Amino acid sequence: MTTTTLTPDTGAEGVAGAASLGRLRWAVADSLTMTWRNLINYTRIPDAIFFSSVQPVMFVLLFRYVFGGAIHIPGTSYVNYLIAGVYVQTVMFGSVSTSVGLAEDLHKGLIERFRALPMARSAVLAGRTAADSVRNVGVLTLITVVGYLVGFRVETNLGHFLLGFLLVLFFAYSMSWGFAIIGLSVSNSETAQLAAFPVLLPLTFASSAFVPVAAMPGWLQAFAVNQPVSQVIDATRQLMLGPSPLWSASNVWVALAWSVGFLVVLAPLAVLRYRRAA
Amino acid sequence: MPERVAVAAYDLVKVFHSKPEVRALDGVSLEVATGTVLGLLGPNGAGKTTVVRILSTILAPDSGHAAVLGHDVVREADTVRRLIGLAGQYATVDENLTGSENLRMVGRLTHMAKKEVLTRAPELLEQFGLDDAADRPLKTYSGGMRRRLDLAAALMSRPPVLFLDEPTTGLDPQSRHDLWRVIEELVRARTTVLLTTQYLEEADRLADRVVVVDHGRVIAEGTPPELKADLGTTVIELTLPDTVTATRAAVLLHADGAKVPVLDGSIVKLTVENGPKVAAEALRALDQNGLTVAGLALREPSLDDVFLSLTGHRAEIEAEAGDGDGGRHAEERSDRGPSGAAPEERGRP
Numbered sequence: 013m014t015t016t017t018l019t020p021d022t023g024a025e026g027v028a029g030a031a032s033l034g035r036l037r038w039a040v041a042d043s044l045t046m047t048w049r050n051l052i053n054y055t056r057i058p059d060a061i062f063f064s065s066v067q068p069v070m071f072v073l074l075f076r077y078v079f080g081g082a083i084h085i086p087g088t089s090y091v092n093y094l095i096a097g098v099y100v101q102t103v104m105f106g107s108v109s110t111s112v113g114l115a116e117d118l119h120k121g122l123i124e125r126f127r128a129l130p131m132a133r134s135a136v137l138a139g140r141t142a143a144d145s146v147r148n149v150g151v152l153t154l155i156t157v158v159g160y161l162v163g164f165r166v167e168t169n170l171g172h173f174l175l176g177f178l179l180v181l182f183f184a185y186s187m188s189w190g191f192a193i194i195g196l197s198v199s200n201s202e203t204a205q206l207a208a209f210p211v212l213l214p215l216t217f218a219s220s221a222f223v224p225v226a227a228m229p230g231w232l233q234a235f236a237v238n239q240p241v242s243q244v245i246d247a248t249r250q251l252m253l254g255p256s257p258l259w260s261a262s263n264v265w266v267a268l269a270w271s272v273g274f275l276v277v278l279a280p281l282a283v284l285r286y287r288r289a290a
Numbered sequence: 291m292p293e294r295v296a297v298a299a300y301d302l303v304k305v306f307h308s309k310p311e312v313r314a315l316d317g318v319s320l321e322v323a324t325g326t327v328l329g330l331l332g333p334n335g336a337g338k339t340t341v342v343r344i345l346s347t348i349l350a351p352d353s354g355h356a357a358v359l360g361h362d363v364v365r366e367a368d369t370v371r372r373l374i375g376l377a378g379q380y381a382t383v384d385e386n387l388t389g390s391e392n393l394r395m396v397g398r399l400t401h402m403a404k405k406e407v408l409t410r411a412p413e414l415l416e417q418f419g420l421d422d423a424a425d426r427p428l429k430t431y432s433g434g435m436r437r438r439l440d441l442a443a444a445l446m447s448r449p450p451v452l453f454l455d456e457p458t459t460g461l462d463p464q465s466r467h468d469l470w471r472v473i474e475e476l477v478r479a480r481t482t483v484l485l486t487t488q489y490l491e492e493a494d495r496l497a498d499r500v501v502v503v504d505h506g507r508v509i510a511e512g513t514p515p516e517l518k519a520d521l522g523t524t525v526i527e528l529t530l531p532d533t534v535t536a537t538r539a540a541v542l543l544h545a546d547g548a549k550v551p552v553l554d555g556s557i558v559k560l561t562v563e564n565g566p567k568v569a570a571e572a573l574r575a576l577d578q579n580g581l582t583v584a585g586l587a588l589r590e591p592s593l594d595d596v597f598l599s600l601t602g603h604r605a606e607i608e609a610e611a612g613d614g615d616g617g618r619h620a621e622e623r624s625d626r627g628p629s630g631a632a633p634e635e636r637g638r639p
Contacts, residue, residue: 038401045398049384049391056386056427121382125443128346130371131399 039132046139050113051146064109068102068155075222076162083223087256091163096176096248097221098155100241103148103184104216108208110144110188114195115204118289134283141188148184152177167253176251179267183244186274192282196289215241224258240270296451296482297322297345301354304340304506314340315351316506322499325480327473329497331487331597337506338486339378342455345484346376358451372400375444378455382440383428389415389439390424393446400447407446414442418472434465441472452476454485458492470495490593500593502600510600518591524565525595528558528572529585539581543572552598556584561591561599 054061075098076091085093117123117136126136156164156177166173191208198204218232219225219242225233236242246259247267255261297320304315315337322328330338343349345356347367355362361369383392390411397407415424418438428436437457444452454473458466473496477483487493493500494514502510502517510517530536533556540551540558552559562568565588576583 041401042399045395049387049395052391053384053386120385121378122384124343124348124378125376125382125396126399127348128371128374128376129396129399130368130401135399 035132039134039138042131042135043138043142045131046135047142047146048139050140050143053113054143054147064106065151065154067105068098068151069158071098071101072155072158072162079222085224085256086258088167088253089163091159092165092167092253093249094222095155095159095164096180096245096252097219098159099152099180099248100183100219100245101216101221102151102155103180104187104212104241106148106151107144107184107188107191108205108212109147110140110191111195111198111204111208112201113140114192115198115201118196119200123289133287137189137192137279137282137286140192141185144188145181145185148181152180168251172251176248179244179251179264179271180248183240183267183271183274186271186278189275189278189282193278193285196282196285215239220245220258240267240274243267243270294324295321296324297328297356297358297484299341299345299354299356302341302344302351302356303353304337304344304349304351313506315344317354318503318506318508319354320501320508320511322482322484324482325477326498327477327483327485327496329485329487329493329500330503331490331493331500331593332503333488336503338503339455340506341503342376342378342453342484342486346374346453347371372447373449373451375447375449375452376455377437377441377444377453377457379457379459383436383443385429386427388425388427389420389431389442392428392439393443396443397446402447410446414445418442419468434461434468437461437465437469438472441469445476449481451482452484454483456486456488459488466492490597494593502597504600510596514593517593517596520596524562525589525591526560526562526565526569526572527585527587527589528560528576528583529587530556530558531582531584532556535581538579539576539583542575542579542581559595561595 072094075094079094080090083090083093114137117126123136132138190211194207194211195201195204198207218228218236219239220236221241225236225242228236243263244267246263249256250259250261250263299321300319302315302318303313306312306314318337318341320328320330320341330341332338340349344351345358345363347363347370350364355364357363358370359373361373363370384395387395393411393414394407397410398404402410412421412424415421418441420435420439420442423431423435428439431439441454441457444454457473458469461469470492473483473485477496483496485493485496497514499513500511500517501508510520512520528539530539536553536556536558540553543551543558543560552561560568560572569586569588573583573586
């Protein structure tokens with residue numbers, strides 16, 4: 013099909029043969045193309061990048077200086093305790109953009125065009141979640157640098173720090189498939205944003221993100237200790253700060269299990285939702 | 291090449307389970323011969339877009355089947371997707387990407403060779419007069435430019451079959467004529483085109499055959515000359531000074547044995563076999579009865595006349611007032627919301 017004169021019959025047979033070859037290779041290539049497209053989208057809206065970076069920086073600075081003196085964490089400083097909380101809270105809030113971005117693509121008709129292309133069905137979602145992970149690397153790095161400037165210090169070693177960093181990224185990646193389902197299910201991008209918050213707020217605030225759960229009433233404590241966001245935050249602390257009475261190595265395994273579980277359940281559901289979305 | 295069917299649809303039915311339930315397609319069949327243009331003509335909500343969405347594998351029909359170059363659009367959807375290009379009235383392109391980036395994205399997703407993507411994109415941008423805007427994000431494009439880029443994207447992989455869903459709706463006359471010329475060039479290169487339109491002039495100019503749909507059914511089919519011939523060979527338009535006189539003239543001419551005259555404001559229209567003779571008789575009859583004729587025109591019937599006689603309503607007026615009946619159409623695209631309706635000709639520099 014490279015010549016100007018078109019001969020439909022040979023064209024049809026030629027591509028039909030190619031279709032059976034390397035499906036997986038194309039799925040990866042298509043996902044990379046979609047990732048590229050979503051990343052360009054981020055760079056074309058620089059003010060969105062700016063303001064989504066301001067928020068985590070404000071969280072680090074405000075919590076560091078407002079609560080820093082009032083909350084005492086056994087064995088470490090409040091800013092050390094805080095950083096893991098801001099990491100996870102930021103990637104959770106950031107995953108709203110997965111919902112919003114997909115809702116926009118869907119309602120602007122872009123997904124309609126993608127459906128008529130021979131691309132892999134999973135690539136729209138895989139490209140979106142991958143691009144959001146790349147963005148998360150940037151935001152987490154920024155939080156780390158600002159944290160370092162106001163006193164955050166890793167108490168284990170670089171290897172463990174990186175493991176913690178990767179754990180947060182992996183958890184965010186798994187969760188973004190859930191936010192993809194929200195984005196594909198609502199009627200517009202504004203609603204996507206509103207729909208994401210009832211999921212986000214209890215998970216991020218009824219958690220060990222900013223204060224030890226011991227201060228919460230008993231019924232809330234039971235939820236806050238066991239819910240996945242707290243598990244990931246405490247696991248990150250374990251990896252970056254070492255053992256403490258407030259968290260332990262078991263948090264790491266539980267956090268990993270949650271992340272794998274979410275991915276295994278949510279990703280196929282999201283693809284199914286994508287296939288059915290009008 | 292032997293003449294054969296490139297696109298075929300048999301008895302397509304599609305019901306949207308909304309409230310109220312909408313029967314968008316109620317048994318539509320059509321065929322497009324290889325290398326020809328089929329114009330799918332009808333008012334908003336007639337089911338045109340639903341046909342295109344089924345043929346381009348976006349939507350599965352409830353019953354009936356359809357094939358592109360012999361490949362079933364449901365069972366062999368992936369193969370069909372390699373053979374078609376789709377461009378629509380909503381100009382589905384990424385606003386934040388540049389023109390060139392949009393084309394490269396579509397090229398890669400169509401699984402073209404990398405080298406070909408890089409040569410084909412600039413080639414199309416030049417062909418569509420967008421080379422100056424190639425590196426500007428789409429949000430700076432005017433409506434006409436977006437539409438051209440959308441069509442360019444559909445042509446990236448040189449598909450042998452092209453679906454154009456109301457490609458010129460909402461465009462200014464200049465942009466519309468530009469787009470028509472492009473489509474005519476494609477047809478010369480033996481591309482098979484299925485074109486939906488509300489504009490009879492568009493179908494008249496571009497289509498080899500026309501299928502008229504209304505309320506999810508095919509109500510007429512043929513070449514534009516055939517459809518016009520069904521109506522008579524000539525349309526006589528008599529302009530009277532006012533509507534009252536026109537009404538009197540219409541009654542008089544009806545009694546005089548001519549075909550039933552159509553009254554359109556102060557104009558009386560007669561569709562007849564022998565134009566000049568009937569016109570002369572009509573003028574004489576009106577003169578004898580003391581009615582002054584302000585203007586006289588003889589012309590070929592247009593598809594507009596055909597549509598009027600087939601459906602009892604005008605295609606374009608219906609389309610504009612379409613919000614009521616257009617619930618059907620709105621339903622087809624209810625997922626899109628107001629943001630989906632591409633603003634036309636924003637005309638930014």
